Structures are given as C-alpha cells and as structure tokens.
Amino acid sequence: MSDPILRRIADHDAEELEACLHAIVELGDEAAGGIAALDFLPEAVMRALAGHASSDVRNALARNRACSSEVLSRLAVDPDEWVRYSAVRNANASEQDRVAFALVSSPSEVERANQLKQGIPPESDPATLPEVLRNMAEGELSKEASHRDLHLRSALGANPALPEDVVDQLVQVAGYRWEWRSLWGRGDWIWPSTYAFLSEKAPEWLIALLARHGHPAGLLHRGVTAVPSRLDPAGALRDLINSELLVRALWRELALAGVVDLVYWNDSSEGDQFFPRANGLELMDSHSAVHHIVGGYSSTREWISNVDSLEEYSVFRLAAGGFEDWFDDHYDEAFDDDSLGLFALCGVAWISEMNYATVGWTPAGREALEDVLWDSMAQRADSDDFDTEVTVVSSRLPAIGYAETSDSQKAQLTELIRQSRRDSRVRTWGIADHFLMCIALHPATPQLIRDQLLVDSSEDVREVARMVMSAQPGT
Amino acid sequence: MSEEEIRLQATRVAGLLRESWSEELADAELEPNAMGGLALAEALRRGWIEPDPSLGPYLTAAEEAVASLQVDGRHDGEADDE
Numbered sequence: 001m002s003d004p005i006l007r008r009i010a011d012h013d014a015e016e017l018e019a020c021l022h023a024i025v026e027l028g029d030e031a032a033g034g035i036a037a038l039d040f041l042p043e044a045v046m047r048a049l050a051g052h053a054s055s056d057v058r059n060a061l062a063r064n065r066a067c068s069s070e071v072l073s074r075l076a077v078d079p080d081e082w083v084r085y086s087a088v089r090n091a092n093a094s095e096q097d098r099v100a101f102a103l104v105s106s107p108s109e110v111e112r113a114n115q116l117k118q119g120i121p122p123e124s125d126p127a128t129l130p131e132v133l134r135n136m137a138e139g140e141l142s143k144e145a146s147h148r149d150l151h152l153r154s155a156l157g158a159n160p161a162l163p164e165d166v167v168d169q170l171v172q173v174a175g176y177r178w179e180w181r182s183l184w185g186r187g188d189w190i191w192p193s194t195y196a197f198l199s200e201k202a203p204e205w206l207i208a209l210l211a212r213h214g215h216p217a218g219l220l221h222r223g224v225t226a227v228p229s230r231l232d233p234a235g236a237l238r239d240l241i242n243s244e245l246l247v248r249a250l251w252r253e254l255a256l257a258g259v260v261d262l263v264y265w266n267d268s269s270e271g272d273q274f275f276p277r278a279n280g281l282e283l284m285d286s287h288s289a290v291h292h293i294v295g296g297y298s299s300t301r302e303w304i305s306n307v308d309s310l311e312e313y314s315v316f317r318l319a320a321g322g323f324e325d326w327f328d329d330h331y332d333e334a335f336d337d338d339s340l341g342l343f344a345l346c347g348v349a350w351i352s353e354m355n356y357a358t359v360g361w362t363p364a365g366r367e368a369l370e371d372v373l374w375d376s377m378a379q380r381a382d383s384d385d386f387d388t389e390v391t392v393v394s395s396r397l398p399a400i401g402y403a404e405t406s407d408s409q410k411a412q413l414t415e416l417i418r419q420s421r422r423d424s425r426v427r428t429w430g431i432a433d434h435f436l437m438c439i440a441l442h443p444a445t446p447q448l449i450r451d452q453l454l455v456d457s458s459e460d461v462r463e464v465a466r467m468v469m470s471a472q473p474g475t
Numbered sequence: 476m477s478e479e480e481i482r483l484q485a486t487r488v489a490g491l492l493r494e495s496w497s498e499e500l501a502d503a504e505l506e507p508n509a510m511g512g513l514a515l516a517e518a519l520r521r522g523w524i525e526p527d528p529s530l531g532p533y534l535t536a537a538e539e540a541v542a543s544l545q546v547d548g549r550h551d552g553e554a555d556d557e
Contacts, residue, residue, distance in 0.1 A: 323510070327501035335496045340517055347514015348524060350507070351533060358527055365523030 001037035001064075003191040004231050005215045010040060016209070021045045023206045024192060027199040029054040034192030036060035046071045055080040062086035069094060076101045085113045091127060123155040130163050137166045141173065150176055158182035168424040177271050177296075180289040184425055190243045197221060198243060198300075200396055216240050219413040220249045222404040226412060233416050234423030237432070241294055244301065248395060249402045250438040251276050252303055255392045259441050262392065264306050265314065268384040269321065272297040276438070281464060283437055289429035303395040306388035314387045315369075315377045316349050322380075323350035329380070338372075345373045403444035414439055414449050418456070433458045440465040481519070481526040484534045488516035491541040505540050512537025 010017045022045070025032040035041070036049045037060045049061045050071050055078075061067055062075040063086045075087035076097040087093060088101045102110050122128045123136055137156050140148055156162055157170050157179055167183060174180055193210050196202040197217035211218025214229030216236035229236060240246040254260045260276035260283070267273060274295035276283055284290045322329060323346045333339050345368060352359040361369065402410065417435050421427045439445050440453045441464060453465035476484075492500075492513045505513075512533035518524045 323514075324507050326510070331501065335498070335500075340493070340496055341521070344514045344517035344521065344523065347511045348518045351511045351515060351530075358529055360525035360527060362522055362525060364521070365518065368521070368523050 001034065001192065002039055003193050004235065005191060005193045005210055005213050006038065007040065008213045009209070012213070014042070018042055018045060020193075020206065020209060022048070023203060024195055025049070025052075027195050027201055029057055031192065031195035031199065032057045033060040034190070034195055037064055038192055039064070039066045041066055043068055043070075050074050055083055058083045059086050062090060065091055067092060069097075073097050073100065077104045081105070081109055084109075085116060088113060089116065121155065123152055124159060126159060126161045128159070128161060130161050133159055133162045134166050137162065137170060141169055145173070148173075150179065154178040154182040158185060160186055162186075171424045171428050174289065177289075177292040180292050180429070184238070184289075184293050185242075191239050194239055194243045194245075197245060197400065198397070216413075216416060217243065217245050217400075219409045219416070220245050220400050220402065220405065222399045222401060226409050228412060229416075233419035234426050236416055237420040237423075237426060237435075241431070244298060245400055246435060247294060248303060248397065249400055250435065250442065252392055252395060253401060253403050253444075254438060254441060255390075257443055259443070262304060262390040264304070264388040264390050266308075266384050266386050266388065268382055274298070274301070274390075278441065281437075281441075281467075282460070284430065284434045289425075290431050290434050293429065293431065294434065303393060305391045305393050307391075308386040309389045310374070310378055310381065311387045312369075314385075315374055317353060318377050318381045318385055319346045319373055320349040320353035323347055341368065341372055342376055345369060349373075402439075402442060407446050407448075410439075410444075410446060410449060414452065421457075430460075433460050436461045437464045440468055476528045476531040478526040478528065481528055481531060481534070484531070484538065485516040485519035485526065488513065488534050488538050488541070489520035491538065492517055495541055495544065500544075503540075503544050505544075506536075508533055509536045509540035513541065 006017065006020065009020055021035055021038075021042070025035050025045075025048070032049065032052055032054065033056050035045070036052070036057050041049075041064070046061065046068055049057060052058055052061075058075060058078055058080065059082055061071065062078070062083050067075070067090060069092060072087050072090055072093055073096065075083055076093065077100050078084050078087065084101050084105060088098050101113070105113070122132065133156060136152070140152055140156070153170060153174070154176075157167065157174070167186070170179070171183055174183055193215060194217055196206050196210055197215070197220075207218075207221060208224055211221060211224040211226050214227055214231055216229060216231065216239060218224050218226035220240070237246075251260065251262060254276060255262045260278045263273075263275055263277050265273045270287065271292060272295075273286075273291050274297075275286075275291055284294070326343060326346055330339060330342075348359055348365075402413075405413075414436070417432050417439070421432045426432050436453060436456060436458070437460060440450060440461060450465055450469060453461055454469065456462050456465070512535070515524070515530055515533050516537060519526055519530075
C-alpha cells in the first residue's frame with residue numbers, strides 16, 4: 001500500500017512521520033490496518049503494530065512485503081492462526097519462520113497454510129512477473145469479444161503488478177462492474193493518511209500537517225490551508241472518490257441546495273446504484289462505469305437515510321428482469337385471465353427494457369400498469385431490489401464540504417479533476433466530467449471557475465456551465 | 476407491416492395464446508422473443524399498447540412458436556392414439 005503524502009513527510013522529517021503514523025493508528029482499527037499495510041514503515045511503528053489488539057491489523061502487517069524479518073518472526077508465532085498463515089506466506093519469511101510456525105500450529109493448520117499457498121492463481125498474485133501478466137492480458141485481448149474471460153480480466157485488472165499500458169487496453173474493453181471496480185482499484189483503495197479526514201477524532205495538527213503536504217482531502221476541508229500538491233492528479237482523485245469524500249462534499253450539498261435529487265437503487269443482480277439526478281440533465285450514464293465507481297454500495301454513507309420504496313421505473317425494470325423466468329416464478333398460480341394480463345405486462349416490459357423496442361402505452365395500458373403490475377411486483381420483488389427514498393441527514397464530518405472551502409481550495413480541486421483526465425479510466429469513463437458538472441452546478445462555485453468550465457474540453461461540462469450561467473440573473 | 480396488419484396478427488397470436496394458456500405452455504420452454512411476442516399480442520388485444528410496426532418480428536416469432544407447439548401436440552396426440 002502506497003501513500004504519497006506520508007512518503008513526502010517521511011522524506012521531510014522522520015520524527016514527524018512517526019508522530020503522524022502513531023496518531024493515525026489511534027484513530028481506529030481500520031486506520032491502523034491501513035498503516036500496517038504501508039510499503040514503508042519505521043521499525044518502531046512495525047513493532048508497535050505487531051502487538052496491536054486487532055488480529056486484522058496484525059494480519060495486514062504480516063501480509064506487508066515491507067515487514068522486517070524481525071517482526072515477521074514474531075508474527076509467525078502469533079496467537080491468531082490467520083496472522084501466522086500470512087506471515088509464513090510473506091515473500092520475506094525465512095525457513096526459520098516456517099519452522100517456528102509449524103512448531104506452534106496443529107498439523108491441520110500447517111496443511112491449510114500449504115494449501116492456501118498453492119491456491120493463488122498467477123493472474124491474482126502480485127508476485128507474478130509483470131511480463132507474464134502482460135502476456136496473459138494480451139492473450140485475452142487478442143481473443144474475440146465473445147470468447148474472453150471476464151474473471152480473468154478482472155483478476156488481471158486488479159493485480160498491481162500489471163503494467164500500466166496494458167491497464168489502458170483493458171480499460172478500453174471493460175464492460176462490466178467487476179472489471180470496472182478491479183481496474184479502478186488496482187490493489188490500493190484509500191491512502192492510510194486519508195483515514196485522518198474520515199475520522200471525527202483526528203487531531204487538528206494532523207489534518208493541518210497532511211493538508212500542508214498536499215493531501216487532496218485538504219481541498220475539501222473547511223478552514224485548512226491547502227497547498228498545490230504536485231501529486232499524480234488521477235491518484236489524488238481516486239483517493240477522494242474511494243474515500244467518498246468528494247461525493248460527500250458535492251452531492252450532499254447539491255441535494256441540500258435542491259439542485260439534484262439523490263437516487264438509490266437496490267439491485268441484487270447488477271449491484272446497488274447511488275447517483276444524483278438533476279432535472280433535465282444527464283450527470284452520468286446509467287449502468288455505466290462511473291455509476292458503479294462513484295456510487296454503488298457503501299457501508300459508510302451515514303449522511304443519507306434510505307427508506308424502501310418502489311418507483312414506477314423500477315416496477316418496470318423488475319417486471320422486465322423476471323420475465324424470462326415467468327413460468328417458473330408463477331408455477332403455482334391458476335392460468336386465468338388475471339395471470340394472462342400480468343404475463344402480458346411483464347412481457348411488454350421485457351421487450352421495452354431488454355430490447356430497447358419502442359412501446360407506446362395507451363391510457364388503458366398505463367392504468368393496467370398501475371393496477372396490476374405495481375401490486376404484483378410490490379408483493380413479489382425481493383426487497384434487495386427495491387428503490388429507496390433518500391433523505392440527506394447530518395454528516396458526522398461537518399468540516400468536509402465544498403461550499404465553505406476557500407476560493408483557492410475550489411480552484412485547486414477543479415484543476416486537479418481536470419488534470420486527472422490524463423488517466424485513461426478517468427477520461428474514458430467520464431469520471432472527471434461528472435464532477436466538473438457537479439462543480440458547475442454548485443451555487444458556491446466562483447465565477448472564475450465557471451468561466452473555465454465554459455471552455456472545458458467536454459461538451460457535457462460546457463453545456464451544464466452554459467445552462468447555469470444563462471439561468472443566473474444578469475448574465 | 477402496417478398498424479392494421481400488426482393488429483390482425485396480434486389478434487391471431489392472442490387467440491393462439493388463449494388456446495394454449497395452460498401448464499402445457501409453461502412446460503414448452505419457448506425462447507424469450509417468442510414469449511415476448513405472446514405477451515405483446517395479448518397487450519395489443521387488450522388495447523394496452525399502440526400497434527407499432529416495429530413489434531412485428533416478435534409477433535411472428537410467437538406465432539411460429541405456438542403453431543409449432545400445436546403441431547407437435549397434434550403429433551403427440553396421434554402417437555398416443557396409435
């Protein structure tokens with residue numbers, strides 16, 4: 001796990017780094033686990049983490065290739081079986097560590113560890129040579145689309161050892177959410193230092209220090225002085241998206257200002273989708289990569305409250321989705337006029353949704369949809385597939401936002417997003433475009449930034465900026 | 476295919492569907508386009524949707540599928556009689 005901000009602090013002042021790492025570890029087990037996975041760790045911090053109360057944290061350390069041999073030896077005899085497994089599977093484990101592991105483990109535990117060791121396929125193993133991964137990916141890409149293996153592509157896409165130029169090729173053919181997520185994550189999710197911005201307990205000095213060293217979350221934190229970061233802009237944007245700080249800042253405020261509605265679709269088949277919808281504006285394509293990467297399921301979105309409901313479109317979507325199995329799902333019902341009517345409605349929904357055929361409903365048809373289909377689907381649909389009514393509630397991170405940041409922070413954020421288009425994922429999937437449209441729509445965006453967005457390289461962004469300008473009085 | 480022709484075809488297919496609306500149809504495992512065509516025919520018969528000419532291929536798929544079911548059914552019946 002890399003962290004360019006902590007790396008900068010390390011290059012600048014070793015004592016400051018240690019203070020910083022200890023402070024982040026104190027924020028909770030998840031933050032401590034992030035630190036334990038860092039690819040550079042002072043020995044004193046490693047030793048402290050080896051004695052951490054959480055086995056997840058010790059396990060993260062045992063898996064870390066930067067873990068010292070002294071600490072690995074200690075973890076090879078850890079009281080937790082999984083920590084011991086991880087320690088002896090670490091490429092830096094010595095023969096002595098393996099012997100020590102075998103001495104403190106039962107024969108069945110030793111056998112399990114050996115099986116696990118053999119069980120990592122090369123496409124998923126970060127230790128596989130980059131050129132081997134390249135050959136596997138190019139072999140896959142040379143096949144006809146219908147013969148390609150989605151699971152193989154997803155595993156390769158997630159492997160951090162896959163060369164970047166091959167990643168770009170996989171991005172071009174990616175068409176499913178597992179692939180999008182794999183290619184987007186590439187092994188790293190959020191930087192360990194970002195936990196400081198996700199915690200209510202983080203001390204002010206820590207936030208100020210990280211912002212001073214260019215942490216992108218400093219651009220969304222009220223009251224800190226953020227300095228231009230000179231980081232890889234796509235990496236910085238990825239961190240802001242994966243930590244959900246950018247969504248929390250922009251979508252939350254846009255919803256509170258009444259500029260967008262927030263929509264949450266439960267979907268047990270395609271994956272949950274959470275996205276903003278503005279009247280008459282397409283802020284992102286539905287069922288697209290940006291939908292799944294920016295929204296999707298999250299267990300940490302405490303700033304919204306969801307209540308199950310079923311919107312008209314979803315009734316239709318669910319009816320269409322179940323049509324091919326209609327007879328299996330209705331096997332215990334009478335073949336009467338009512339069931340024939342329901343069959344007709346579900347079939348028309350299927351043709352309209354799955355085949356994009358034009359179906360014009362008559363007033364009688366609309367009445368039937370409401371009277372027959374709605375009731376039937378409400379009774380049958382899995383609640384995992386229901387929509388939810390989204391209400392914005394208070395955020396546990398009140399300092400994170402957009403409106404109350406300085407003009408300088410807003411300008412830096414906009415520039416970071418624009419620059420991130422150099423990354424094929426951000427560019428191809430329209431991720432930067434989406435957030436620039438959100439910035440254009442935000443009532444607190446300074447005029448100077450709107451002027452820049454009026455000449456943005458994306459027609460969609462220019463269009464939204466123009467629309468906002470024309471709606472403002474006096475323009 | 477005109478709207479009128481769609482209406483006529485839908486009436487024919489809906490008639491076939493009503494004749495075969497039973498467990499037998501459920502067991503027939505029709506391919507999805509044919510199933511969709513049956514559903515369309517019934518929706519058109521009930522006046523729930525407009526007779527758009529682009530729907531013709533689904534109705535044709537349904538008509539062919541149900542007709543072949545009935546032919547198969549007759550053959551099975553003949554075999555049983557023997």
